[in-house]
Amino acid sequence: MELKPLRYFYEVARLGSFTRAAELLNLAQPAVSMAIRKLENELELTLFHRHERSIALTDEGKCLFAQAEKILQVVADAELEMQELKGLSRGEVRVGIPSMLGSFHFPPILMAFRHRYPNLTFSVQEGGTWQLQQMLEKGELDLAVIESETISDILEARTILREEMRATVSREHLFAERSSITLQEFFTEELVMFKPGYFHRKVLDRLAKEVGCTPNISFETNLVPLIRSIVKQGFGISTLLNMAVADDPDLVTVSFAPPIFLDLCIAWRKDGYLSRANRAFVEFLLESSRM
Template sequence: MDFKQLRYFHEIVRLGSFTRAAEALYVAQPAVSVAIRKLEAELDLTLFHRNDRKVTLTDEGTRLLPHAQRILQAVSDAQLEMQELKGLTQGMVRVGIPGMLGSYYFPPILMAFRHRFPHLSLQVVEGGTWQLQQMLEGGELDLAVIVRDFVPPELEAVTIQREEMRVIVPKEHPFAYQASVSLPEFFAEELVMFRPGYFHRKIIDRLAQEAGVTPKIGFETNLLPLIKSIIKQGFGISTLLTMVVKEDPELVDLPFEQPLWLDLCIAWRQAGYLSRANRAFVDFLLEQSAH
């Protein structure tokens, strides 16, 4: 098998179609079909179930996919490292950031980074912890900000910030006059939560499981302004980072009875090549967190 065959194979899997893969690769569709037939003949295996509507992997194709992903990523890493050895003066940082941090913590940091490194490009993807982790492991991102509790062994991670998850209530709520909120008190209330896959939701689901309760989730949304609006109108409470509400006079934030601290990390693939642009971004984050 050769690199081109594996690249074609990977694009067909990613897009679910020989035709769409050919379009993404800027080659004729018959060329893609011929390359895959040669690969299947060389391996003496069938890699795809072919039908009119959708192309899916056979069991053998499923076994080949992770090998193809690792090989393609290794070639990409090698090409990048060789370019840098030639004195590449430009670079791209592809970083994934959870919604809460993308809206409140990171904007000034990203602007400061661009000011210091104007020749580097930033591509920022906002998403849930699980989505960002999958994109990172799949090579679609170079870096991602995730919570220490959810860092898998395949990723390298460095802590950049420690933040507290606080209970958020409207100023008229009875909790607003308490020093703290216990978990039973919290879970007795109607909740406004991020959708599954976000670290905010994963933590609450874990706490509920440990407490043996089912959260009463009245609203699910990833839109922070909507979450805050629902809380203000008295239709539920939530838990968010302090930075989200610290300048909002209509909302009160208070700690859990046992404070809930999160270690936020910048993570990358352990086996991947961290380019000079990405190393500069990691070093800059560590420098900012030290301040």
């Protein structure tokens, strides 16, 4: 089995379209279709159910797709390793960072790393920790910052940041004068929450279940500036890390009783090849976390 038609098959299956796969591969659609037909003839199997306006994997196609994903990732890792053995002078760090950390914690770290390694380039993906972990496991990212509770068995991780999760309220809110509040008190308030998939939301959903509360969610958004604005105007309360509100005198953070801490980690695939550029970034993060 040749690698090229396997790559074509993988992209068609992943995107669910011959047209979109051809555009991604910068090929004419008939060339992609012909390669897939040739692969099916070679395997003596039908890989796709072809309908007038859609396609779907057959059972045999689903099996091949799972194997193709692994094969193509191994090949990509091998190509990268061989490039580095030839003395590659430039490299790329592909890292996923949750939005709150991407806005408030990581900019100075990224700039300091760039200053130390000016020949390296960055590709930063922002999103929820669940989305980032899925991209990491599929090989779409080399590194991702995720919450320690979500780390799967196929990932290696190191803690880079420990932060307290605190209730965030307006300065006029009754909780603003409190030294701490209970989870039960928090969950009875109108809440401004991150959407499912973000580490704050995942932790809070778990905590609500543990204390037997149903969160009173009024707003859901992943935009930190919007959360801050809604809370400041008194339309709800939320939870943000101190770094996200330290510059705003109209917002107050209050500890939970007992305090809740989040351990945030830099993670990568155990079976993946971590390039020299990515290893340098991991070491830089660990070094920064010890300062």
